[in-house]
Amino acid sequence: MNIVEVKSLYKSYTKSKPTKYAVHNVSLGIEHGEILGLVGESGCGKSTLGALMLKLIEPTKGEIWFDGKNITNLTFRNMRKIRSHMQIVFQGSSNAFNPYHTVRQIISEPMDNYTKFSSAEKERKILACLESVGLGAEHIERYSGELSGGQRQRIGIARALILDPKFVVCDEAVSSVDYGLKKQILKILYDLKQEKGFTYLFISHDMAAINAVCDRVAVMYLGNLVEILPSTDATALHPYTKALMAATLEPDPKIKKKKLVLFNESGDFSYPHGGCPFQSRCLYASEKCRTEDQLLREISDGHFVACHLI
Amino acid sequence: MKRLKLILLRIVQIIPVLLIVTMLAFWLSNVSAGDVANVTLQSKGIQPTEESLAAIREELGLNDPLPVQYINWLKKACRLDFGVSFQTNRPVTEEIFSRFPATLELAISASLLAVIFAIPLALLATRYRDSAPDHVIRVMSSIGATMPDFWIGLMLLYFFGVQLKIAPIVAGSKIQNIFLPAFTLSIQYAATYTRVLRGNLVEINRLDYIKAARARGLSEGGALVKHGLKNAILPVITLIGVNFGKLVGGQVAIETIFSWNGIGQFAISCMKVKDLPVIQGYIIIVLLAYVIVNLILDVVYMYIDPRIEVE
Numbered sequence: 001m002n003i004v005e006v007k008s009l010y011k012s013y014t015k016s017k018p019t020k021y022a023v024h025n026v027s028l029g030i031e032h033g034e035i036l037g038l039v040g041e042s043g044c045g046k047s048t049l050g051a052l053m054l055k056l057i058e059p060t061k062g063e064i065w066f067d068g069k070n071i072t073n074l075t076f077r078n079m080r081k082i083r084s085h086m087q088i089v090f091q092g093s094s095n096a097f098n099p100y101h102t103v104r105q106i107i108s109e110p111m112d113n114y115t116k117f118s119s120a121e122k123e124r125k126i127l128a129c130l131e132s133v134g135l136g137a138e139h140i141e142r143y144s145g146e147l148s149g150g151q152r153q154r155i156g157i158a159r160a161l162i163l164d165p166k167f168v169v170c171d172e173a174v175s176s177v178d179y180g181l182k183k184q185i186l187k188i189l190y191d192l193k194q195e196k197g198f199t200y201l202f203i204s205h206d207m208a209a210i211n212a213v214c215d216r217v218a219v220m221y222l223g224n225l226v227e228i229l230p231s232t233d234a235t236a237l238h239p240y241t242k243a244l245m246a247a248t249l250e251p252d253p254k255i256k257k258k259k260l261v262l263f264n265e266s267g268d269f270s271y272p273h274g275g276c277p278f279q280s281r282c283l284y285a286s287e288k289c290r291t292e293d294q295l296l297r298e299i300s301d302g303h304f305v306a307c308h309l310i
Numbered sequence: 311m312k313r314l315k316l317i318l319l320r321i322v323q324i325i326p327v328l329l330i331v332t333m334l335a336f337w338l339s340n341v342s343a344g345d346v347a348n349v350t351l352q353s354k355g356i357q358p359t360e361e362s363l364a365a366i367r368e369e370l371g372l373n374d375p376l377p378v379q380y381i382n383w384l385k386k387a388c389r390l391d392f393g394v395s396f397q398t399n400r401p402v403t404e405e406i407f408s409r410f411p412a413t414l415e416l417a418i419s420a421s422l423l424a425v426i427f428a429i430p431l432a433l434l435a436t437r438y439r440d441s442a443p444d445h446v447i448r449v450m451s452s453i454g455a456t457m458p459d460f461w462i463g464l465m466l467l468y469f470f471g472v473q474l475k476i477a478p479i480v481a482g483s484k485i486q487n488i489f490l491p492a493f494t495l496s497i498q499y500a501a502t503y504t505r506v507l508r509g510n511l512v513e514i515n516r517l518d519y520i521k522a523a524r525a526r527g528l529s530e531g532g533a534l535v536k537h538g539l540k541n542a543i544l545p546v547i548t549l550i551g552v553n554f555g556k557l558v559g560g561q562v563a564i565e566t567i568f569s570w571n572g573i574g575q576f577a578i579s580c581m582k583v584k585d586l587p588v589i590q591g592y593i594i595i596v597l598l599a600y601v602i603v604n605l606i607l608d609v610v611y612m613y614i615d616p617r618i619e620v621e
Contacts, residue, residue, distance in 0.1 A: 054525055076529060088522050095517040098537045100615055113527030143617055159526070 002029035002065070003167055003199050004053050004086075009062035011048050018060055020271060022048040024223035025295070026062075030167070035193060035200040037214030037232070039207065039244060045223040046203045050169040053201060054086050055079060067166070084114045087160035091172040096156050097144035103130075103155055104140045110163050129158045133188050150181040154188070161192060169201045174209050182206075186213050207245060216302070219244065222277040230302030237305045239263065240278050276308065284309055313612055320608050324601050332387065335593040336380050339586055347372055349584050353396030383590075392591035397583055402591040406573065410595055412483040413572035416564075417557035417599075419492035420499065421550055427496065428503035428546070433539065435504070436511040437531055447504065454501030460563040463494040467567060480569040491568040495561060499553055503546050510542035540614055547611055551604045558599045 009026045012018030022045040030036045030053075038046050051057045055064060055071060063072045066082060074082075087110075090096040097106050107126045111117055117125065127137055133154040144152055153173065160168055170189065174182045190213050192198060204210055210217055210232065217229040219241045227238040236242045243262035263281040272279055275290040282289065288308050296304040340346060347366045351358045367373050371382060386392070392402035435447040470477040470490060481487035514520060515538060523533030560574020573592065580588040 051521075056522060056524055080527060080529075083525055083527060086525065088525050090518045090522065093518070095519065097519050098541065100540060100617060110526040145617070 001032050001068075003032045003067055004201070005029040005065040006049070006053060007063040007065070009049075009052060009064065010060045011045075011052055011057065012060045021045075021060070021223045023052060023059075024277075026220075026223075026225050027296070028218060028225060028228070030199055030201060033193070033197050033199055034215040035190075035202050035213050037210035037217040038201060038203045038220060039205060039210055039217060040220035041205060041244075044220045046205075046220055047171050049220070050088065050171050050201055050203050053167075054083075054088055054169055056088070084110070084163045085166045086168070087163065087165040088169045088171060089156045089160045089173045091153075091176045093176060094144060094152070096152065099143065099145055101143070102140070103142050103144070103147075106144065106155060107159050107162055110159065114163060125162060126158075129162050132161070132192065133158045134184070150177050150185070153177055153181075153185055157185070157188065161196075161198070164196060165198065167199045167201070169203065171203045172205075173202070175204060175206060182209060183212075189213065207247070222271055224277045224306065225296060225304075226278065226306050228296065228302070228304040230300075234303060237299065237303075237310050238278075238307050239282050239284060239309075276306070313609075316612060317605075317609055320605055324605065327601065328597070331597050332384060332594060333380060335590055335597075336383055337376065339589050339593075340376070340379075344584075346370065346586065349586065350396065353583070353585070387590075387594060392594070393587035395580070395588045396585045397580060397588070402587045405576065405588060406591050406595050409571055409573045409576050410599075412570060413558060413560050413565075413574065414599060415485060415488060416492055416495065416561065416570060416572060417554060419488050420495035420557055421554055423492055423496035424499035424503055425546070425550065427500035428507055429539070429543075431500075431504045432507035432511055432542075433531075433534060435508045436515060436538070437534060439512060439515075444508075447508070451501040451504045454497045455505070457497070459494055459498060459561075460567060462497055463491065463564055463567040466490055466494055482569055483571045487568075491564050491570050494568075495557065495564055499550075503549065506549065507542055507546055510545060511538050514538050514541050544611065544615060547607055547614070551607045554603045555596075555600045558603070559596050 005028070007027050009023055010018075010021055011023040012021045014020060024045075026049060028036075028049075038049065040046050048057070052059050053064060053066075055074075059072065063070055065071065066086065069082075071079065071082065101109075104123075104126060107129060108122050111122050111125065126140065130136065130139060135151060135154055135158070139147070139151065139155075144155065147155065153176070157173070173189070174185050177185060186209060189200065189202075193200060200213075202210065202214055214232055217232060218225055219227040219229070219236075219238065221240050227236065227241045229236065229241070236245050240263070246262055263278075263283060265281075271277065272290070275292060276282070276285065276294055279285045279289045286308065292308065294306045294308050296306045299305050299310060347363050347370065348358050350366055350370065351362055356362055371379055374382070390403050394400065395402050395405050398405060431447050431451070435444040438444050467477070467479060467490065471479040477490050478487055481491060511534065515534065520533050520537050523537060524530065528536060560572050560577055562574040562578055564570065565572040565574045573596075577588070577592045580592070
């Protein structure tokens with residue numbers, strides 16, 4: 001069963017008469033208990049899609065479903081009731097926290113707003129939550145500016161998970177941390193999923209992180225979903241996905257990969273009028289790609305691709 | 311405990327400031343007045359002659375080196391004794407304290423009003439940014455910041471005093487009549503504070519912790535107040551402190567228009583006739599008020615930004 005589902009979703013940031021979309025006709029469901037990876041280059045609409053799923057921003061068109069309920073037009077009051085089940089983890093930059101709040105205040109804020117725990121109970125929960133992300137009680141009085149990048153990242157996770165949400169959007173949650181820490185944080189996220197049955201939307205442009213934790217992978221390009229892989233080891237079919245996969249960095253500097261030319265690297269990459277969004281960079285684009293729109297098609301079980309060539 | 315320590319430290323830090331400013335005030339007023347003995351004699355209506363000049367120099371201790379004069383002056387100043395005004399022949403302290411409370415009331419009221427206006431306007435503008443309320447507030451604050459206060463004062467006086475007859479034309483330093491002059495003064499500050507606050511709020515509003523505050527159960531307005539306002543208001547507090555210095559020195563135009571018997575008019579009239587004791591006393595009293603208000607703002611700062619600690 002899908003815990004979150006978006007249907008023909010559009011989002012434009014221009015006010016009247018949208019012409020450019022950050023999210024363009026996206027339909028995607030996330031199953032209970034899975035980690036869905038969402039990849040794509042910077043500015044392709046990944047974060048927008050994540051924020052839309054939590055209704056932190058309003059869609060221009062389309063529907064958002066959560067737990068079998070259409071939440072697209074819910075009022076603030078009704079939305080507030082289900083918000084405790086959906087949370088977001090940001091990149092652990094200093095912007096993720098109010099600089100004047102201590103770790104205790106940061107983590108207890110969702111509880112202050114949603115629960116009526118006594119302060120002793122809250123304290124106990126905060127400590128347990130800190131422990132589950134590998135931090136100790138000594139951090140509780142610190143301000144976010146006094147924490148390291150990795151600690152901040154873990155505080156962000158602790159804040160998102162304190163209410164035991166059903167669905168968590170991890171928006172570039174491991175992008176600002178180094179390699180060792182990345183592994184550690186991915187393990188925390190993965191263990192918490194196993195333990196508590198969370199569902200994640202894991203947004204990243206880092207293929208290695210995606211491959212490490214995700215069950216399925218959705219690939220976005222210029223606001224469109226171009227491919228959904230049923231598993232991380234499924235063979236990519238869309239030319240853009242192939243290029244992305246090939247761009248995965250090798251951690252061992254001794255292994256030198258030959259640079260592959262997988263798409264046009266110069267030219268006009270603004271959003272094309274009609275046809276496949278990838279047409280101007282695709283090496284294989286034909287006349288059909290420039291004129292006809294192509295939606296996602298199921299190629300094999302659970303594997304969706306939007307490409308005329310396949 | 312840490313806060314108390316910090317407050318004490320601030321008070322200790324004030325002492326050198328006071329010393330330096332009193333030194334400058336004493337020295338500059340002496341230099342600018344020309345020959346102090348001459349000025350003193352003339353103010354008493356005595357024709358300066360060689361003998362009378364020598365006598366008055368002896369009497370005022372003007373033959374001592376300047377540092378010694380300063381120390382003697384400072385000793386008296388510590389007891390709030392600045393001597394006698396040349397102009398009125400009454401003790402300077404008496405003259406100043408009969409007018410200073412009126413100025414202080416006006417300065418505090420205007421500062422408070424400015425903040426009271428600025429906070430809701432800035433919140434409103436941020437909440438509805440780039441739509442009608444924001445545009446209206448922005449235009450209004452531009453107008454408010456640029457309109458001369460004496461003109462606003464005259465218009466308000468004409469409208470409320472002459473036309474509607476709900477405000478007295480002569481306020482006469484009475485606290486119940488303070489609203490119009492305080493309001494007039496507050497407009498330009500309210501306009502600046504609104505703009506600064508709005509700018510900061512919009513900036514902070516873009517940050518992740520505000521954007522996702524709804525995910526943690528806050529409304530957009532709630533997040534703005536809880537997380538935005540406290541962060542955005544610190545620069546405004548600094549501005550309040552700076553502007554208070556201007557206000558507490560007296561507002562000649564507004565005092566004149568509203569017949570508010572404040573320190574501004576008196577200080578100006580004394581400067582014209584080189585009434586040295588008054589000028590020196592005025593500088594010290596204004597300085598003290600300024601320093602005390604900024605000390606209070608420092609404490610407010612500490613409570614808003616708990617990270618400020620003794621370094």
